[in-house]
Amino acid sequence: MTNNSPRSIVERINKKYPKYPPTIYSHKWIYGTWYCGTSWQKAIYYGQFPSTFVKRILAGFPTKENRFLHSCCGRCRIDGAINLDIHNLPEVDQIADVENLPFSDNSFDVILIDPPYSEEDASRYKVKRLINSRKTMTESKRVLVPGGWLLWLDEKYPSFRRKDWELKGLIGIVTGFERRTRLLSMWRKPMHAQQEMRFNESESNIKTQIAYPQPKNETPVFDGGGVD
Ligand SMILES: C[S@@+](CC[C@H](N)C(=O)[O-])C[C@H]1O[C@@H](n2cnc3c(N)ncnc32)[C@H](O)[C@@H]1O
Numbered sequence: 001m002t003n004n005s006p007r008s009i010v011e012r013i014n015k016k017y018p019k020y021p022p023t024i025y026s027h028k029w030i031y032g033t034w035y036c037g038t039s040w041q042k043a044i045y046y047g048q049f050p051s052t053f054v055k056r057i058l059a060g061f062p063t064k065e066n067r068f069l070h071s072c073c074g075r076c077r078i079d080g081a082i083n084l085d086i087h088n089l090p091e092v093d094q095i096a097d098v099e100n101l102p103f104s105d106n107s108f109d110v111i112l113i114d115p116p117y118s119e120e121d122a123s124r125y126k127v128k129r130l131i132n133s134r135k136t137m138t139e140s141k142r143v144l145v146p147g148g149w150l151l152w153l154d155e156k157y158p159s160f161r162r163k164d165w166e167l168k169g170l171i172g173i174v175t176g177f178e179r180r181t182r183l184l185s186m187w188r189k190p191m192h193a194q195q196e197m198r199f200n201e202s203e204s205n206i207k208t209q210i211a212y213p214q215p216k217n218e219t220p221v222f223d224g225g226g227v228d
Contacts, residue, residue, distance in 0.1 A: 002065035004109065004149065006030050006168050006186075009060040016059035023056075023171065030169025030186055038175055045075035046124050049114065049153075050175050054078065057112060057151065066109040069143065071098045072131075074114065081112075086127060099135040103143045111140050114153045117182075133158035137165070141189055150187040157185035162226040166190055 002008075010025035023032040036050035054076065061068065063080025070076070073083040077091035084094040084101075096102050098113065115131045116122040122130050140150050141164060150165070152158065153173065160167065169186035 002062065004061070004066070004147065006188075012062075013056055013060045017056065020056075028168075031171060033172040033174060034184075035174050047114070047116070047121060048074060049076050050173075053153075053173060061110045061112075061149065061151075067107060069101075069103070069108045069111045071101075071111055071113040071136075071140070072115045074125075076114075078112075087125070098131055099139055101139050101143050105142050106145045107143050108148060109145055110149045110151065111144060112151045112153075113140070117155045141165070141193070144189045146189055146191045146193045148189045150189070152185045152187065153182055154185070155180065155182060157183060160187070160226050163190070165226070167226065 006028065007025050010023050010030055014022045020034075021032070023030065023034070034053065034056060036053040036056075038050045041048075041051055058078070063078065068078065068081035070078045070081040070083045071085075073085050073089075073091060075089055075091055077083050082093050083091055084096050084098070085092045086095065086097055088095050094102065098115070113136070115133075115136070116125050116127065119130060122128070137150070137158060137160065144150065149168075157167070157170070166188045167185065168188050169184075171184040171186070173182040173184055175181075
């Protein structure tokens with residue numbers, strides 16, 4: 001079972017890509033800037049990920065060791081993950097709305113989501129409106145195990161309540177000049193959320209809780225905001 005503490009995640013990323021400027025783990029916080037160029041990548045979908053972005057995500061959160069949900073996947077298929085989108089695209093395993101996920105509670109260790117960022121984007125994807133971030137976060141929290149990670153790519157990070165989420169990292173994603181800069185916000189479902197779990201949780205979830213211990217007194221030094 002992989003160790004998904006913030007420090008271990010950063011160590012895995014930096015070990016796999018030693019020639020890239022390092023991702024920083026400091027003061028119990030993950031931050032940095034990832035330059036993810038797209039120069040050799042064929043453009044097949046509006047707003048698609050730079051491939052080097054996905055590689056770094058997977059270095060930190062390998063799908064072999066994490067039950068991985070890839071929400072709003074578009075045309076990017078991540079092997080070993082469940083790739084979910086509202087549209088029936090070739091790369092999609094599960095057609096669903098992120099506000100109403102067809103999975104049981106505590107089913108995933110990691111969720112990566114890349115929703116439309118603006119009304120204009122939403123119309124390009126032929127969806128009637130932007131996702132409701134509050135509903136999406138609530139639903140994501142439900143299907144994540146305690147200690148699980150929500151990785152949200154957007155131009156901003158959504159509002160949250162500190163009792164629901166621990167904001168553990170912010171990484172700027174740059175793809176090149178005259179291209180928009182995005183933000184990867186990295187949230188953790190609190191360990192105490194296990195109290196909400198039903199009594200007969202599966203053994204695998206119990207192992208997960210043991211494998212991802214929360215350091216004591218882990219109060220973020222950078223306070224990412226949030227409402228108490
Ligand atoms: C920014 S694109 C994702 C692009 C993707 N990262 C890629 O590399 O191809 C956003 C995606 O969110 C999907 N989407 C929009 N609203 C959704 C919803 N409510 N539930 C699930 N998917 C949604 C769109 O169909 C679109 O494919």
